[in-house]
Amino acid sequence: MRPHRALLALASIAAVVAASCLSTAAASPDPSLTDLLTGADETFREEALVRPLRDGRVALVASFEQTAPLSKLRFVTFPNEIAAIVRAAQVADMELSFTRVRRGSFALARFPRDPVHHPSGVRRSSSPPPPSSRTQGRWDYRRWGRPPVGAKPIGAELIASFFGDDDPAELRGRWENVTTMLGGVFCASLSRMQEAAEAKTAPKLAFHQWDGGPDATASARPITHASLPAEAVCTENLSPWLKLLPCRDDAGVAATLRSRAALFGSGYVSFSVRARVVARVSTRISPGEWGIELTQRLTTVLEPGWTEGPDARGPGWTLSELTRVGETLGRPGLPPACAAANSSSLHVETISDAGAHAAEAHVVDANENARGGGGGDGGDFATPAISAARSGSGDGAPTTKSFDLARVRDGTRYDVTVRAMDAPSLPRGDAWRETMRAANTPELYAERIITGSGYHRGGMTVELRRPSRRAAAGATATRARVLQVLPWYVRAFVHTLVVEIDGVPVPLPSGRRRRDDDEDDDARGVVEGLRWVPAIDRARPSSTELQLLIPSNATVARVSIGFEKAFLHTDEFPPDANRGFDIPAAVITLPPPRTRTRVRGSDGGDGGDGGERSPLLDAVARRGEWNAAEVMYTDGSLLPWPTPDFSMPFNIITMTSTVMALLSGLMMRELTARHGWRTGERAKNTRRARREREAKKMAKRAALLRRLRACAIS
């Protein structure tokens, strides 16, 4: 009974202490103790953006931002593992992203794809959707316009910079630290990023701060970048990502990600974690203190089932249907905001280049269907804050409706219905839509084409094509930076590097006169900077970095390079050797786009998040971002690779060794053979043969004699 009693005593002591602590925390004004227990110096914001796309699909961006003081010992809501990594490797900024590679074809869309006619009616297209295998697994700029927040390359990508990074050896150590730890957290084989031969580079132009100026030089602290295009991204990576959130995917915005089938069955899914150390990340941290800011973003393109509303108000869908959370949970609607969130909001772009949409929020009872649309029982929640982005002209402003999820009462569930509005309800018809589309069309479309066939030689071309609308509109000259990293086994040759503008090759700058004086010559100034880092076998990938100034009258700029495929040792192949090798995407950096400024209206009262900052909408508007330059990635490419016969090692070793042994053996035989000796040998042999012949003769004779003698005796 003794241990039992001791346990009881311990428990009671613990209870008393806890109670007193709580009471002091409630009563005492000491902020540090309060913070320690409640996490008041930690913030968490969750936001989601729904953007209907031109082709009938819907982009959903979920964004989560957490901040905490860097020096805090125990976090309440902020994930400890991220803080530990940031501290251990002295990370200044790191961004890890996973993007799903989807092989196979898209699911058939149930809404007509024709972007021009889409919202104007309920017409259903009977023709099959156009083949889209070209752009699988990446953001399709041609159909979907600019992504709301930056699109990411296929597979996994890590960009990091560190504090106090003067010593390259130390930098390497920190990089190894970060990749190992992040790989452990996210269940990904990020340790392959340490194999410097394949992926790791230190770009000097891409990923650096750039305002679009002509100077092709690096800025700020060195950045280390690596991407693993072959990384298979799946739920095992998403689950740890969701674990970093205080409510995981049980409540709030993250609950929209509840259905893994919807996410990983979608055409595009990309999620990223960005952690950076900044001075005073939020108002809740005392000034002068360093804080960590953790931003998690997930972008996915979903396929809504456009259905007629019950009141025949045009085709529409609900958020719970779109994300298939209703099916997953077995209940209609979505759970309300996460309790730990300081703010929780949902933004729907109602007027955009995909047309005009009506977004209505409503509250769903715990066990009943929707209780009426519009306002109804939604109360405060259902009246959105409307903010309009104002482009240059001011006409037809893209409008975003923001719903505050924190206002959904506990115990109830909410849902949002989005309907395509009829053509007459559009502000200015087609002209308006053209303007909108122009605003959302990227400066350039980037494609990468692999040329050549067979296992040995090939080439690749990165094509930057100006959208026809922009070319027609008499665009100004565009600057772009191109980064192509190739693993060492893709032996790219810089003498095959060609930059063409509309099919006409332009001269490349040489090392001796990097800055050209005669800038007036149009063709000469096209390539403003060229940085070529040749590959070293099994040690370093090659990287090509170019800064191009594409003239205003040009339509296409092409950067092509030829390569040879290196033949590899059997151990250097991945397990599925005959599949080939994935080549990292080319990175195209464009200057910050001239975007619209967002103005918050007060049409729906001062509901929503009021005057508070919305990091997601800021990011969409590309305002206040650390690196405002627009980064685009081309598709990943798969190169077929020559393989040795993996079953042959013993055969090869024995056969080659046999031939070598024959060579040395026969050679030594010829060299050591003394012809004189050989003749002596032969003479000896003849003598021996003669003697044997004699002996035989004698034996025969003896036998004959014996027989004769025997005959004589008998």
Place this chain on the structure above:
Amino acid sequence: MHLSPRVAAAIALASVLLRFVLAARGWGEILHARPELSSAVDAATRLREGDALRRLGQSPYAGSALHAPPLLLAALAPRIASAPTIGTRAVAPFVVFDVLAAFALFFASRRIEARRIVWSRAGSAGGPGASAAAKREASRRVASTPWTVAALSLANPLAIASCVACSCAGLRTAALAFLIFGASCGNPHVAGFGLATSAYLGGIAPLAMLFAPTASAIAKGGAEGHRPGVDGGMRGREIARRSAAEVSGHSPATATAKLFAWTTTWLFALTWLSTDILRGHASFDDWFRACYVYLLVPDDLAPNLGAHWYFFSELFDHFVGFYRFVFAFFPAFLATPLTIRFIDSRPTFAIFGVTCLGCIMHPYPTLGDAARYLSLLPLFSEELAAFHPGAAFAVVAGFFYVILLSPIFWRLWIVDRVANANFFYAVTLTYFAVQSGLFIECARVVLRHDFSTKVALGLDKESLLRAAAAAEGGSDDDDDDDHHHDHAD
């Protein structure tokens, strides 16, 4: 086979013209991409890449692209790089080097044939070649053999293809030809130049393996095979004295010392020039590593006709170090007994044998390398007349097999993707065996020839013993007839 000078000159001229015609017809672009003709060491692509890197203001050896020494890059790359395709302009220097090699071989052969006459005349006292017909035959041969050697070296289809493909193998041939020319003339500075250039272009292995035979060849001054007096020491001392005067005038020791001095000098000169050209771009360490260490540690597993690539792409990781050592030193291991066997009697043949071994076991061999030792074969035309016809057929058929099947198997594997690496490996294995067979048969034939010469001169062991016994007065032969029978073949 002996060509008359006029025919030989016509053949040489035609083959030079053929090189230009092929280059002008655009065959260079096709041939330089062939793995049989251009390896990582001497591909025109790599020279272009080095030139491009230099133009960008970087070290040409910054990546793993270039493995050619700097002077080659400086001399040849601009011509190759400036034209969009390989044409006559790019091929011209390679043709020049081929012609230089032919000239060097011409003079070397003339010298060697002349030495052979010295032997014949000396032997005319009691040996073969006593008749007037034999003398006429010999003088006809001394006039025609050099022409044949030069013509065959230029007309070798492998050499032509290699030249049009802008492969550096032709330059190594020229270096070797200069080495033989210098050695046969007893000229240590020319031989040293050839040796230094061979090492500069071909790595440390030629330097190590060629030094001793070259020194011996200088001392012998182009005399090949056994000569009365010099080797035997029993007969014809006055003849030996006369011929020694006609020979180079170097004793083996002085020849070695002079060759060493001149080789070192030339190597220093080449190194200094190279470092000077690269000043500000790359250090000595960079290009030494890229050009020479690269040959010892063959990391490039691209298929070629050698034995290394498939062996090392299949080999288990923990054995790689050991087999690297074995493969790198295998030619040196074989070269040692070869040199010991031939260094006294036939230093030029030892040079041929060592070159042949080096090509067989080269990590990045091309057909141009085969052309190098094949061009030396006519130097030994008299000895090789006894080449076994079956072996000759096998070797020729083997070369045809390799030249015809390697492009086919390469295409099946790499372009059409219906075959696999084993097909090409079969070709390389055959090539290895064919080259080994050629080399071994040459060694056999030459050794036999030397033995019959010895017997004819009474220099073989038994004759000497017999002579010694006869001098003592006793005669105890019981199987003399066997000996005579054997000498007849």
